[in-house]
Amino acid sequence: MFEAFLFFAPASLIILGALIVIFAKNPVHNAMGLVMTLVSLAIIYITLNATFVAMVQMLVYAGAVMTLFLFVIMMIGVDKKEQTTDSIKGQTFLVSGVFLILISLLVYVAVSSDFKWDLWFPPVEYDVEGTPQLIAGTLFTAWIFPFEIISILLIVATAAAIALAYDTKKRNSNA
Amino acid sequence: MTRRKEIAMLEVTTDWYLSLAAILFTIGFLGMMIRKNALIMFMCIELMLNAVNLTFISASKHFGQIEGQVFVFFVLVVAAAEVVVGLAIIVSIFRKQSSASVDVLNVARG
Numbered sequence: 001m002f003e004a005f006l007f008f009a010p011a012s013l014i015i016l017g018a019l020i021v022i023f024a025k026n027p028v029h030n031a032m033g034l035v036m037t038l039v040s041l042a043i044i045y046i047t048l049n050a051t052f053v054a055m056v057q058m059l060v061y062a063g064a065v066m067t068l069f070l071f072v073i074m075m076i077g078v079d080k081k082e083q084t085t086d087s088i089k090g091q092t093f094l095v096s097g098v099f100l101i102l103i104s105l106l107v108y109v110a111v112s113s114d115f116k117w118d119l120w121f122p123p124v125e126y127d128v129e130g131t132p133q134l135i136a137g138t139l140f141t142a143w144i145f146p147f148e149i150i151s152i153l154l155i156v157a158t159a160a161a162i163a164l165a166y167d168t169k170k171r172n173s174n175a
Numbered sequence: 176m177t178r179r180k181e182i183a184m185l186e187v188t189t190d191w192y193l194s195l196a197a198i199l200f201t202i203g204f205l206g207m208m209i210r211k212n213a214l215i216m217f218m219c220i221e222l223m224l225n226a227v228n229l230t231f232i233s234a235s236k237h238f239g240q241i242e243g244q245v246f247v248f249f250v251l252v253v254a255a256a257e258v259v260v261g262l263a264i265i266v267s268i269f270r271k272q273s274s275a276s277v278d279v280l281n282v283a284r285g
Contacts, residue, residue: 007187011195018199021218022206034218037199041225048192048236053244057228060251065221065258072214072262076269095208102201110194117237118188124239138241139248150252157256164263167270 006047013040027073031066038062050130192233200226213265213275217258224254 013036020033038061045054128134139147203222210216228247235243265275272279 003187007191011191014195015198015202018202018206018222021215021222022202022210027212027214030215030218034221037222038225041229044192044195044229045232048232050232050235050244050247053232053247056248056251060255061221061225065255068258068262069214069218072266075266076214076275092209095205098208099201099205102204106194106197106201109197117190117193121237123189123237126239128235128239128241130235130241130244134241135244135248138245143242143245146249150249153256154252157259161259161263164260165266 003047007044010040010043010047013037014044028070031069031073034069035062035066038066049127052130052132052135189233189237193230196226196229196233199223199229211276211278213268213277213280214262216277217261217265221254221258224250 017033017036017038017040021030021037024030024033038057042054042057042062045051045057200223203219203226206219206222207216210219228250231243231247231250235241268280269275
């Protein structure tokens, strides 16, 4: 029963936060809804024995990425009204159609007895705890090449962000 | 009947986590479609990436293998890089057009 509570309480918070993200009008409220979703996801990760990933989720997503989002929200201002008119004809109609299809697919998969992941692939009996030792042991042996690639990717992304956001016109006129 | 008994027992299986991930992905997709603000569309991309991460981790627990959690790291790094570059693009566009709406961004139309 306690396990069920540990699933359903964060799950409802996740869905509530996601709905805040897509429906709130104030961008700061959207960002806070995203924080709610990310923190609740970290709780779910802990119940799934992924403790280290949960900590990284808190640090990287709820810490760094959200700070970046809030900085950009502050830079471009929150008082601007979002335009609500459709530039593509019948966009709302198309979107609601696609959304209805997706939701009905989800309900079908959830209700139909054909979809039984646990019966198709029986779960293993033992638990794998995602400790830093275990993750590092895999990451630095079998996955060392992708690890090096993403380190290059991070440096390239940093350089690209600086190059993109650097205001050359302003700098030159100041100097 | 058996199904009702299962629900009454409330045993949290992998199906529940996968369903939650699917719902989260669908909400992110809906937000991507209905919002016009580029910043909020980025948040919806984050929602979808997190849904995929949840799928990876629940599969990692289900099969008792650590590789799923290692993959979540890669997704996390790619998401961080994508957010950094995307927000820099939004800021530089905002300087030119003083708007973050994606409907204004039609200057690259061929």
